[in-house]
Amino acid sequence: MLLIECPWCGPRDEQEFGYGGEAHIVRPADPHALDDAAWGEYLFMRTNRKGAHRERWVHSEGCRRWFNVVRDTVSHEILAVYRVGEAPPAAGRRGE
Amino acid sequence: MAEQHGRQSALAGLGLDAQARISTRGAGEAGVRLGERPWRAQLALRGDPESEAFLTGVESVLGVAPPTAPLTVSSRRGVACLWLGPDEWLVTLPDRREPRAIARLEERLAGLHFAVNDVSHARTVLGLAGPRAREVLMKGCALDLHPRSFGPGRCAQSSLARCHVLLHQLDAEPAYDLYVHRSFAEYAWRWLCDAAAEHGLAIVAD
Numbered sequence: 001m002l003l004i005e006c007p008w009c010g011p012r013d014e015q016e017f018g019y020g021g022e023a024h025i026v027r028p029a030d031p032h033a034l035d036d037a038a039w040g041e042y043l044f045m046r047t048n049r050k051g052a053h054r055e056r057w058v059h060s061e062g063c064r065r066w067f068n069v070v071r072d073t074v075s076h077e078i079l080a081v082y083r084v085g086e087a088p089p090a091a092g093r094r095g096e
Numbered sequence: 097m098a099e100q101h102g103r104q105s106a107l108a109g110l111g112l113d114a115q116a117r118i119s120t121r122g123a124g125e126a127g128v129r130l131g132e133r134p135w136r137a138q139l140a141l142r143g144d145p146e147s148e149a150f151l152t153g154v155e156s157v158l159g160v161a162p163p164t165a166p167l168t169v170s171s172r173r174g175v176a177c178l179w180l181g182p183d184e185w186l187v188t189l190p191d192r193r194e195p196r197a198i199a200r201l202e203e204r205l206a207g208l209h210f211a212v213n214d215v216s217h218a219r220t221v222l223g224l225a226g227p228r229a230r231e232v233l234m235k236g237c238a239l240d241l242h243p244r245s246f247g248p249g250r251c252a253q254s255s256l257a258r259c260h261v262l263l264h265q266l267d268a269e270p271a272y273d274l275y276v277h278r279s280f281a282e283y284a285w286r287w288l289c290d291a292a293a294e295h296g297l298a299i300v301a302d
């Protein structure tokens with residue numbers, strides 16, 4: 001069980017949260033300009049990183065806010081937490 | 097406003113008044129006191145916490161400003177404003193004060209980015225108090241309720257025995273208000289009764 005630090009509510013049990021997949025996936029500005037391969041890339045392809053992974057979580061049982069987490073996919077250690085719109089901290093850039 | 101006559105509290109079917117008459121004799125020695133506190137008017141309030149006009153506008157109507165510090169409650173004269181999120185609060189008022197409060201908020205905040213909705217019927221309030229009340233909550237809630245991290249004037253949303261709950265600590269005894277959704281109220285009540293039994297439970301009237 002993970003102890004996740006909500007940027008507003010502080011440390012809470014993993015059960016209170018929902019998982020939202022990889023963070024910082026930007027929707028193409030003009031989807032009609034994309035061919036199928038590029039659209040498929042946006043929809044389905046993820047980095048699947050071993051190590052520090054930037055991902056979205058939502059505090060469903062608490063303040064209902066979405067935020068970002070940097071989690072080590074090997075050890076599950078949470079390296080950093082930051083709000084939507086904030087730049088990822090250095091821990092999340094490792095391995096880029 | 098919905099028709100008010102003939103309304104029933106969420107736990108009307110449990111005959112709590114009769115239970116309270118039998119059990120209050122022991123309330124002094126009970127480790128835990130439990131009762132439904134129905135008919136609290138509740139408003140869902142959304143707005144911009146950075147907007148001075150919004151904060152002071154709400155305060156001028158309700159007598160309390162929406163707290164901007166997470167997990168805190170501001171209250172005054174029967175009106176409370178509970179922090180639910182950075183731009184979201186639950187306002188609680190004495191019964192039947194909600195229509196006028198909504199009208200005045202809409203008038204006072206006109207032109208600002210805000211929303212206010214009557215959600216009085218969505219939740220009922222369970223009052224849990226007594227020297228062992230915290231131990232009861234600890235059986236089904238992962239929040240750290242130790243006095244070093246939680247106390248009077250604090251609130252938090254979490255789950256209690258898998259039931260969504262908004263917890264508000266009222267005093268240091270400790271006493272809590274538990275806001276639970278109406279359809280979960282009987283489940284939460286029965287769970288609390290079971291969890292509190294070993295500590296000596298007294299059912300109390302509102």
Ligand SMILES: [Zn+2]
Nearest residue numbers: 006009059063
């Ligand atoms: Zn939160």
